[in-house]
Amino acid sequence: VPRGLRLPSDVVSDVGRAAFLTDVIAGLSADPKRIPPKYFYDERGSQLFEAITRTPEYYPTRTELGILTEHAADIARVIPDGAAMIEFGAGALTKARILLAASPVSVFVPVDISGDFLAGEAAKLAAELPDLTVRPVAADFTAPFVLPAEAEHRPRIGFFPGSTLGNYEPHEAAAFLRHAGQIIGPGGRLIVGIDLVKDVDVLNRAYNDASGVTAAFNLNLLRRINRELGGNFDLDTFWHRAFYNREHHRIEMHLASRVRQRVRVDGRCFDFRRGETIHTESSYKYTTELFRALAAGSGWRLAETWTDRDGWFAVHALVR
Ligand code: AVI
Numbered sequence: 001v002p003r004g005l006r007l008p009s010d011v012v013s014d015v016g017r018a019a020f021l022t023d024v025i026a027g028l029s030a031d032p033k034r035i036p037p038k039y040f041y042d043e044r045g046s047q048l049f050e051a052i053t054r055t056p057e058y059y060p061t062r063t064e065l066g067i068l069t070e071h072a073a074d075i076a077r078v079i080p081d082g083a084a085m086i087e088f089g090a091g092a093l094t095k096a097r098i099l100l101a102a103s104p105v106s107v108f109v110p111v112d113i114s115g116d117f118l119a120g121e122a123a124k125l126a127a128e129l130p131d132l133t134v135r136p137v138a139a140d141f142t143a144p145f146v147l148p149a150e151a152e153h154r155p156r157i158g159f160f161p162g163s164t165l166g167n168y169e170p171h172e173a174a175a176f177l178r179h180a181g182q183i184i185g186p187g188g189r190l191i192v193g194i195d196l197v198k199d200v201d202v203l204n205r206a207y208n209d210a211s212g213v214t215a216a217f218n219l220n221l222l223r224r225i226n227r228e229l230g231g232n233f234d235l236d237t238f239w240h241r242a243f244y245n246r247e248h249h250r251i252e253m254h255l256a257s258r259v260r261q262r263v264r265v266d267g268r269c270f271d272f273r274r275g276e277t278i279h280t281e282s283s284y285k286y287t288t289e290l291f292r293a294l295a296a297g298s299g300w301r302l303a304e305t306w307t308d309r310d311g312w313f314a315v316h317a318l319v320r
Contacts, residue, residue, distance in 0.1 A: 021229050021266055028263075028270045028278070035221060037167050037253075037281035042224050048217040055209040059202070060163055063313040064193045068098045068161075071306040071315070076103035078189055078304060078317045084109060084151035086183065087159040088141040093121045095161045095193070100129060105157070107133045107150045111141040142176060147183070156184045161193035163313070166250075166284040170294065173284070177298035181320055190300060190318040197285040198312055200244050207242035207251050207283070215240035218253055218280055231265040241277060249290070253281040291316060 020039060027035040041049065053061035068075070079085070081104040087096050090110030100108060108125070112118040115138025122136040139145035158180050165173050180190055207214055218240045222233040241254040254277035263270050286294065291314070292302040300318035307314050 017228060024225055024229060024231075024265060025268060028265065032277065032279055033270075034279040039224065040217060040221055040281070042220070042228075045217060045220050045224070048213060048220060051213045052209070052217060055211060055213055057205045057209040058214075059206060060195050060313055063308050063310075064161060064163070064315065065095065065098070067193075067306050067308055067313060067315050068095055072098055072102035074304075075099060075191065075306065075315065075317065078191070078319075079103045079105060079157050080155040082106045082154055083157050084147075084154040085157045085159055086111060086147070086151065087161075088180065089113075089160070089162070089164055090118060090121070090136070093125055096159060097125065097128075099159065099191075100125075100132060105132065107135065107148075107154060109135050109137055109148060109151050111137045111139055111145060113138070113140050142179065144179075144183075156188045158184045158188065158190040160190065161315075163193055163195040163283070165192060166195055166286070167281060168284075169282065170284065173294060174298045177295060177300060177318075181299045184320065186320055188320050189303075190320075191315060192291075192318060193313065193315050194291060195283070195285050196307070196312055196314050197249055197287045197290075198310075200246070202312070203244045203251060203285065204242070207253060208240075212240075214242065214253075218242075218255060221280055222255065225265060229266050231263065233263055234261075237261060248282070249285050249287075251281075251283040251285070252279060253283075254279050286314075288314060288316075 023036055027033060052058050083105050084107040085105045086109045088111055090112040093110060110118060110122055118136045118138060122134045126134040133150050135148035135150055137145055165176065168176060184190060219235050219238060222235055222238060225231040226233055237258045238255045239258060241256045242251060245252050256275060256277040257272035260274045261272050263272065288305055295302050295318050300320055302316055303319045304317040305314050
């Protein structure tokens, strides 16, 4: 590449850095301090999240996989023949694979921001299921995006597993459900996986695993700020704090300062009191009734729910 010629990917990463910097500066200037959880997922953060899903304490991923496997045929019954399925934030397609193998879906549209990874996973899936048309879309699924022509003029079904909706503030979750409704259209369906309210000890353990992977995942955010935004966070002076907040029915993750200190990011100073935290994530838990109300307020009717034997996780079918 000639010097001075900038690749589109460089421009994209500049835009990404600018948004990250803006959000970090605004979040560290706020009281209480906070940083949006979407910034956890750089390459190392994504690997650490995968590692979390394999810890004995973190039940959501394996519980949801169990529900999808056990009830695939029942879930498939809410999917009309010849439907186009749109998965929001698709990743490795492990969960969609289970439903697609059991259902009458003709066109599958996985949507994810990391286009290269998605293209590889989509090609593997297309080879496994030759009767299925797979059309990946590399886009931010929270913003409007263009559906491939093959998904037009078909009944549409959305798929949003992983309790990702739980990482949104309730008003954001409602906005997302309305946005998904617009993409899926009248008469469409949406299958959502969401973590349930449960015993507080089970919840607290899931976000405080004994091997410290969740702590490393949380602290990696500071490492990322140091590397990408020229921060000087000393990781040894912060600790991972996660607890269930009953009033808001959410797990909160924080990074707490062990000492009184001043930190610099991109030339700006931020003061921390001893014990002061940055709120890095909320993970909302919904009873079925709470979720029914959220859906109803966003233009959806809760039609069916599948759970595991312990009632720890739910897969809901919503109808517009
Ligand atoms: C991705 N998301 C649903 C996870 C959760 O449980 O809220 C992220 C996570 N944070 C800590 N552990 C897992």
